Structures are given as structure tokens and as C-alpha cells.
Amino acid sequence: MLNRSEIKEIFERLKQENPAPTSELIARNNFTFAVAVLLSAQTTDKMVNKVTKTLFEIADTPEKMLAIGIDKLKEYVHPLGFFNNKAKNVIALSETLVKKYNSQIPKTRDELEKLPGIGRKSANVIANRLFGASTIAVDTHVLRVSQRLGLSKATEPIGIERDLLANVPEKYHKNTSDWLVLHGRYVCTAQKPKCSDCCLFDLCEKINGKG
8 A cells, every 4th residue: 555655645645647637527506517437336437427418407495396297317327227216215315415515515524314215425526526525435436446546455434535535645635536436437447548648657556566
């Protein structure tokens, strides 16, 4: 596993490459961002954005989402994987927000995790992006990149999250997930990683035989 100075150097370089990373999910407000995150499970952001472009034009609040109903919502989200379950969760999420949270997205991860369809990863994403929480979400890209670089030896998302929170300087936490997601999506890809284009090549444990 990389030492503290090497880890700091990794995030300094990622910062230089992309000073203000952000989610590639397109949303109109806090509610639609939360819905987009929910829908993005096991689906590409590109496909979610394609589906939600029209959906969010007519349903950008919990009340409007409830008004279109489960059957109509399924028609919109049908192109996504697990669309039946996702549609049910979006409706349940909307009902919960109206009844318990005055139609607002709660700010803490603990509250977010209690919402229908929102697990730990999604709660970390929402708390971080919407409310600036010092949380780190671990998806497949973050997991892969963290293991390859030597940021963590853990094999499960919760272990990698803990290692990143413990070893990455706190000043980088707000952007850690987005930096690693984007790096994994466009450079350190699952198949045929673009090592010759990688700004972290000389620090990578896998490439340098230390992993």
C-alpha cells in the first residue's frame, strides 16, 4: 500500500488534471439528483441521463413524481436495468420525502440511508455532492482504481471507504470519489487501461510490481 506522501501526490496530480470534478449525472435540483443516483445503480450515467431528460421535464418534485404514478414511471425507466424495482423505489422515495421531510432531501448520511432505494454508496454520493459532506462513495471504478494504485488492500467497498477516509488527506475528501470515478471511467479502465496516458503511472503499485 502506498505511503502518505505518495497518496497525497496522487491527489495533487488528480487535482491539477481536474480542479473541480463533478458527477456526470444531469439533474435539475436536489430531488432529481437523488433520483438519478438511485437510477444509476448497475447502469451507466449516460443511459440514466437519456432516460431522465424527459422524465425530469414533467416530474422534478416528489409530488409530481407521485402524480405520474408507478405505471407511467416504469415506461420512462424501462431502458434501465432492474427498472421495475427502481420505479417502485422512486415512488416510495417520493412518498417518504413528502410525508417525513417536507419534500426535501435530508442532509445526513444516516437519514439518507433510511430512504427507499438509497444504500450507503448512494447516500455518500448525495451527502457529498449536495451538502459538501466529507464522505467517499465506493463504486466499481473507485474499488478498481484504489486497488490498482495501492490506495487500499481491502476487497470490499466498506473496507476501501475506510482506508480512503483514513489515508487520503481530508482536504481532498470532497472530490475523492469523483476523481477516482472519472479516472477509472476514462483512463484506468477495467479492460485495456490507458497506462501511457496516466498521470499516476509512476506511482501505481500494480504497474511498478508492488501491488
